[in-house]
Amino acid sequence: MSLLVTGSIGIDTVETPHGKRDDIIGGSAIYFSYAASFFTPVRLVGVVGEDCPKAMFNVFEGRDVDTGGLEVRKGSKTFRWHGSYVQDMNEAVTVEVDLNVLAERAPKIPQNFLDSRYVFLANTHPVLQQEMLGSLKSPRLVVADTMNLWIQTEHKELTRLLSKIHGLVLNDGEARLFTGEKNLIKAARQVLKMGPKFVVIKKGEHGCLMCFDRGEFVLPAFPAEQVVDPTGAGDSFAGGMMGYLSTQGTFSPATLKRALAFGTVVASYTISDFSLAGLQSTTREQIDDRWHEFKQAMSF
């Protein structure tokens, strides 16, 4: 089944203890699309400025990613982010950020994408997320991400969005900020009351936590000895998770668990190199092998 993603596309400059890369492709929708395309066809919706080199999208060559929803907006400039993990590999310091085209209107979802059944609304203004969701015909599974900025400035719209989606993905700091609850399980339970059927809280190197009505599930990160660039780990995680879910008929707790483990494994490849390089040198077979290795390592 086709999986639609809307989110940011950016030109990144990233510094980590392993080096610096200038003008590399980034953004939530990019990492998500690449990660999800190991599992299912992906429909990418996003917007860049006319300064964006076309060659950047060569990364999707030979992959089942439909870039028909990619708008190159005249007179606008592409979103740019310069982040540094030199001090702390667990949290980027934003050196510079230029929202550029992301501060303008949302991209339009192409007509032939409107029948998408699986949808991931990557982080953007919750009003735009609702608008894009509203234009879809009959989505079967809708999962959204968000960020601190909207939690602080658009609490009401975010709450409105929650009543319309099946799952929310956010990180631990965001979950605490949104609910005022320090305990993550209590925080997740509070979010569940606002509508979603499940909540996934990402904890970076400490793995993730999923809560649903009948219980919860915790998973450590895949033990990685080599972390080169954590950028995109969360979006790759979501991509792996949604990619796998899109191939399944059910969203039972057991299916969600397996999906989370796939997300974890895919993210472990992302952080092994800069930008998309870690994912680009990976095959679905390797992902499946590592998934089984992870499953094995988790069982006792």
Next chain:
Amino acid sequence: MSLLVTGSIGIDTVETPHGKRDDIIGGSAIYFSYAASFFTPVRLVGVVGEDCPKAMFNVFEGRDVDTGGLEVRKGSKTFRWHGSYVQDMNEAVTVEVDLNVLAERAPKIPQNFLDSRYVFLANTHPVLQQEMLGSLKSPRLVVADTMNLWIQTEHKELTRLLSKIHGLVLNDGEARLFTGEKNLIKAARQVLKMGPKFVVIKKGEHGCLMCFDRGEFVLPAFPAEQVVDPTGAGDSFAGGMMGYLSTQGTFSPATLKRALAFGTVVASYTISDFSLAGLQSTTREQIDDRWHEFKQAMSF
């Protein structure tokens, strides 16, 4: 098989967002002993001052803890610790600490304890740890804990201790400090080179990581909605782990994994109430049930 533990015994004052408790029993050897006694007979070696109310040790009534190695030293005062988790449930702020008798000579291991096969050297000066270990006849499994203070001031003696033990338990901050390695798997691998067969890194609410020659094993903490007092979680974890190991004939990776899961489950009861109250209201049956629940929740 009898399990010997040497470590601190203290009178604690603890403050958490759930309240304050004055003059409650604490110390690494106390939490460890109680936790391990769910699994196996425990031999407790420790020292208190003459100010320590005898009634404090009533907690071990009816439990298989031999307090024959408990020395009440005349003219000395009991170790006291006053900690607060009011700001951060993950890390105690020490309001006041009086080492008192802990700053004196180590307690003597009674003659009838010298044949102990399973040994846990809870945190104390690495020279004392080696002395106590040296007096034992033929220990089969020796695991030690340590702390920042000794890592910083007694690096050489700590390294010497490592060449004589089978396992080391320490927390994430200590592992990083000891090895200068930020990545915990790399840090653990470095410790392995100094002698131990396995290293367990405790990550508090984020679970634990074990490394041994042939691989590693990560485990999240048991998802706890109610955390009242985290004091003693690490020692209870070690107690559950060693208690279970003492009942097993092997230390295979599979056995170590199960032991870590028992440690995780026992610690989840400790943090549910102040001091030993959480463990005191728990049965071995409940521990086994929760262990199976945890195992189930971990499998996908």
